[in-house]
Amino acid sequence: MVPRRKTRVAAPPPVCPLTTCMRLLGGAWTPNILWYLRESPRRFSELKGDLQGVSAKTLSARLRKLERDGVLSREVKPTSPPTVEYRLTTLGGRLIPAIEAIVDVGHQLKRLRAVR
Amino acid sequence: MVPRRKTRVAAPPPVCPLTTCMRLLGGAWTPNILWYLRESPRRFSELKGDLQGVSAKTLSARLRKLERDGVLSREVKPTSPPTVEYRLTTLGGRLIPAIEAIVDVGHQLKRLRAVR
């Protein structure tokens, strides 16, 4: 008679690094924003075009939160008309490998089956 | 009088690989569920204990969706009282590297600063 196994899954993270990170990625458009910033800075309207269907309000809110979280930086260019450039910070860059892993799985899924 | 209609025109989101994969991971507890299943099967109440604070309704809903998506399988054991085991499918296993990448960033964040 085997006693009830104590499947304490390895070292269950106390306050969950997973949750810690997912708080940064939370929100419908957040991963996509970071994805489009992964190689070069983008302007507000460029991002709005990249993320087909996002509202200005939501994009603005996400960008401000990501800035507060230290994931990206905002720079106003003294041009006319004014333009604003967003770019990943060092911290933001650390998130890219995780997003790449997600994108990679997405590719696998598309090959495996026609996903809706 | 018919109040003016609130143009309910859901914009079809672009289906990039990132979005494709995030649909599987969408939902507050989903990544954590997969994380706790990564090494061994777990029962309903075990998962409920792992995910401190999740309601039975939500956990049930997430598990059913993940089952429909082919990410995990559900097996009813003919014991008394009945127990149910959930385990990752092959497809579910493919998601683990992505989640590990997220967990890894979470660890980095915790080292870098005290994250709320």
Place this chain on the structure above:
DNA sequence: CTGTATCCTTGGCGATACTG
């Protein structure tokens, strides 16, 4: 133990209009 049914609150997000 393993869920499902019902009710209710919260907030995420789009749409629209307006500002610098």
Place this chain on the structure above:
DNA sequence: CAGTATCGCCAAGGATACAG
């Protein structure tokens, strides 16, 4: 161009009660 303000819908999710 780059946002902010306001409105309102709707779905995610907790609480609770109930069922097999």
